[in-house]
Amino acid sequence: MAVKKLNEKILITLFKPFYDIFKKTLLPLLTEKGFEVVLKIGIPTVDKNIILNNIKDVRAFIVCSEFIDKEVLREANKLKIISKLGVGVDNIDLIEAKKRNIAVTNTPGGNSISVAELVIGMMISLTRQLPISDKKMKINEWDPYIGSEINGKTLGIIGLGNIGKEIIKRLKCFNMKFLAYDIVRNDEFAKRYNVNFVSMDELIINSDFITIHVPLNDHTKNMINERELKSMKRNAFVINTARGGIINEKALYNALKRKVIKGAALDVFVEEPTKNVKLVCLKELIATPHIGGTTTDCAIREGKMAINNIINYFEDREPVYLVI
Numbered sequence: 001m002a003v004k005k006l007n008e009k010i011l012i013t014l015f016k017p018f019y020d021i022f023k024k025t026l027l028p029l030l031t032e033k034g035f036e037v038v039l040k041i042g043i044p045t046v047d048k049n050i051i052l053n054n055i056k057d058v059r060a061f062i063v064c065s066e067f068i069d070k071e072v073l074r075e076a077n078k079l080k081i082i083s084k085l086g087v088g089v090d091n092i093d094l095i096e097a098k099k100r101n102i103a104v105t106n107t108p109g110g111n112s113i114s115v116a117e118l119v120i121g122m123m124i125s126l127t128r129q130l131p132i133s134d135k136k137m138k139i140n141e142w143d144p145y146i147g148s149e150i151n152g153k154t155l156g157i158i159g160l161g162n163i164g165k166e167i168i169k170r171l172k173c174f175n176m177k178f179l180a181y182d183i184v185r186n187d188e189f190a191k192r193y194n195v196n197f198v199s200m201d202e203l204i205i206n207s208d209f210i211t212i213h214v215p216l217n218d219h220t221k222n223m224i225n226e227r228e229l230k231s232m233k234r235n236a237f238v239i240n241t242a243r244g245g246i247i248n249e250k251a252l253y254n255a256l257k258r259k260v261i262k263g264a265a266l267d268v269f270v271e272e273p274t275k276n277v278k279l280v281c282l283k284e285l286i287a288t289p290h291i292g293g294t295t296t297d298c299a300i301r302e303g304k305m306a307i308n309n310i311i312n313y314f315e316d317r318e319p320v321y322l323v324i
Contacts, residue, residue, distance in 0.1 A: 005034030006314045010060040012039050013046040018299045026303040033311060035060075044272060044290065048072070055079065060310045065272075065290075068092045073100055081313045083306040086111060086293065087162075088215050088243065089323055097324060104323045105309035109162040110302035111293035115241050116166035118292050119211050122265035123150055125286055126237045132283060148235075151175050156207030158223070159214035159242070160186065160195070167211065168193050179203045204231045209239065216243035224248065229255040237263045241292045244269040249279055256284040267292050 010030065014022055019041050030037055038054055040046045045066045055061065055076045061068075064085045073079070073096045081103040082092060089106055097104050125131060128147040136143050151174050157164040160180040168178055178195040181203045190197060204210065210232070214220050224238065224247040232238070238261065240247050249270055255261050256279075265286040269276060272290055280287045293302070309319040 006311070007034045007036075008059045008314055009036045009038065009057060010062065010310065011051075011054050011058040012037060012062040013051065013064055013066050014039060014041045015045075015064055015294070016041045016043045017294065021296055021299045022303060025300050026307060029304070029307050030310075035310075060314070062306050062310065063092070065091060068097075070096045073097060073102065076100075076102070081105065081310060081319075083107075083309040083319075084323075085302045085306050090216050090243070094324055103313060103319065105306070105313075105319045105321045106323055107302045107305035107309075108321060110305050111298045112162040112166045114295040114298040115163045115213075115292040116170060118267065118288075119163075119167055119239055119241055120170060122239050122241075122267075122286055123209055123211075123237070126239075126263045126265055131286055150209070153177070153208035154179060154206055156181070156203040156210045158182075158200070158203065158210065158212045160189070160197075161213055163213045163241075164211075165189060168195060179207055201231065204228050205233075207236060208233060209237050211239040212242045212246055214242055214246065216245050220246050222246070222248045222251075224252075226251040226254070229260055232261050234260070235262045237261065237265070239265045241267040244272065244274075249276055253279045253282070256282050259284075 027037065038058065040050050040054060051066060051072055052075050055072060057078055059078050059080050060083065061079060062083045062085060068082065068091060070093055073093060079102050082097065084092065084104065084106040087106050087108045089104060092104055094104060127150055129145040133145055154177040155171060156179040157167065158181050160182045164180065172193060178193065179198050179202070180190070180195050181198060181200045185197050189195065212224070222245070226248070229251055238247065252264060256264060263284045267288045268290055274280060279285060305321065309321055312319045
């Protein structure tokens with residue numbers, strides 16, 4: 001049976017390291033359906049002017065982290081659907097998209113395992129000071145660090161969604177205690193994995209590790225600020241792989257510098273690439289360049305979800321992951 005050709009033009013903005021994965025595994029899913037693919041790559045994002053120069057005559061747009069604001073959408077005269085790689089759509093002007101009858105979809109859960117594994121790696125790296133030990137070994141300095149175990153400690157998860165659940169599943173074997181704060185409670189999951197839902201203040205006061213998994217919005221911006229950091233245990237660690245701005249960077253710098261908390265790990269920053277060198281260079285901080293979802297497995301998983309959203313739309317089926 002012949003494959004129905006859709007003959008639509010699609011713009012894709014892609015993180016440069018994912019190009020080979022996309023070309024080999026994902027591009028054929030579009031070309032066999034007849035899509036004309038316009039692919040633009042960048043590090044870390046594609047320049048806005050490039051998007052403006054290519055958006056005018058496309059009908060579909062697969063986007064990663066680029067900001068799709070009013071200016072871009074006003075140039076997108078033929079655009080019918082935006083398919084976001086990832087769950088957070090805070091980089092897309094949803095009000096303007098809805099006004100222009102542009103569907104917006106995402107790929108929830110696509111990066112959950114990759115981000116969960118990064119968080120666990122950060123937890124172990126923080127407690128055992130792996131980055132510092134590695135640097136010292138490379139300059140022939142033998143200086144063993146006395147660390148601590150994560151076994152038996154208390155993990156507080158702010159936002160018990162897909163990523164938070166994957167973290168708990170993997171850390172259960174570490175005999176950890178789990179606290180969670182979320183506006184939506186999943187009592188079935190909580191009972192199965194012995195998770196206690198508590199208030200935000202209770203979580204902050206009682207956790208040895210705090211990991212953040214909420215979207216950035218007016219309610220979560222600066223959610224972890226000076227007051228929250230001062231309320232944490234002196235030997236506690238905080239990890240943010242969600243969005244920059246949920247932890248106030250100035251307050252975090254001061255807390256680490258004054259040893260209010262023991263350490264932190266950030267994969268996300270208010271400005272990316274970050275220019276906050278003062279914070280990044282603290283020995284108490286582990287910093288990574290927004291790599292939570294940058295695995296081959298995640299790229300393929302999210303790419304297929306994003307492409308299926310587009311195909312479903314043009315084949316007159318409602319996309320599975322429709323936001324608006």
